[in-house]
Amino acid sequence: MLPEIIAIYAITDDLLKAIGHQEDVRVQLSDAEVITTALVSARFFGGNHQNAQDYLKEPGLMPKMLSKSRFNRRLHRLFLPLLDLFDCLGMVLKSIHSSTESWLDSFPVPLCDNIRIPQVRLVRCEDYRGYIASKKRYFYGIRVQLLATADGIPVEFAFLPGEANDVRGLNALPLSLPANSEIYADAAYTDYKIEDALRDTEAVTLQVARKRNSKRPDSPALAYIKQTTRHFIETVFSGIPVQFPKAIHAVTMDGFLLKVSTFIVAFTLKAAFID
Structure with a gap:
């Protein structure tokens, strides 16, 4: 220790x-x-x-x-300097990482249990009521959009209200990656305009898992790669919120976001330099 x-x-x-x-x-x-x-x-x-x-x-x-x-x-x-510190750390990790692949996903961080929503004082807004599709349940809190290296080390993150869909995460994150990089994400990140903009201006390919009715269907080989990668992403990202306590104590919303940020930064330092 x-x-x-x-x-x-x-x-x-x-x-x-x-x-x-x-x-x-x-x-x-x-x-x-x-x-x-x-x-x-x-x-x-x-x-x-x-x-x-x-x-x-x-x-x-x-x-x-x-x-x-x-x-x-x-x-x-020191909240803003902490975020600047993480941005600098993320730039370093991106520059030294040998793989051109990155993972993009989100996970919820509840402010409280659903039964306690009427008593919560940190924020009172329906925008923070979100839905967890994998668990088929609602939650009241924030959604963390996270970009990680192929090793599962976070390099970018952003906070959005719980109801925000994942496409908003594409606009919230800078997605500052070297040219010819590939970002793997699930079908919830489908936005053809953003895909084209990233490819044309940043030379970054957004490899989104396609839906059955997609206007841009993948070849069977690419679909298999995305499906296999998706399973790995779910495993990696599920390990990050596990580090959080069952309830994060805070008396202000800024304090809550600050604590979530420290959990992400501490996880990044451990995964990148200590493990």
Whole structure:
């Protein structure tokens, strides 16, 4: 556990320097230490910041740890730098990855159980009521659109309301990939205009599984490749939300999105550099 925490801090500090992040010279707990604490919380303590703070303070790893309220205020101010840090990390992973294939999919993150929807205070909007086709059930929360390498390492993500369909995810993600890359996705991402635009402007091929009534049917060989790839994508992406706790505690919507972001970033660091 300790070597992994040290690795998370070293990578976080290097990435903050790479994006040119500047912090107040008067701070006693650096921004890299604040973000590391949040990532350690996501990685080992189910998102409980207080437990991570206590763990890092006791052995002297971060002896100048802030109080809970001050830590939360600092962390919220670092939400955008955390996203910039992940963008930089994603660019690095894309550049060093040998395969030209990427996986695109989404998964839901509920704000609460359906029975508790009337009591939820983080957000009150029907846009957040979505449907999980694989489980044939509704949920109330957000949908995470995620682009990953062929090894299952996330390199881009975006948050959308639960009711948003996957085609909106194509517009929410930058899909910044090297030329001649291929993105494999399921039939829910079918949008011929976006496919043509990606191919013509970015030289990126969107390999979407075709429906039976598709206007652009695949050859049997390509259909088999997409089907086989689809099974692998489902296996990889199902392992990401498993890292989340059953319930993510937050008192604001920004805090909820911040915690989900730390889970994704912590998973990425573990999958890319620690495993």
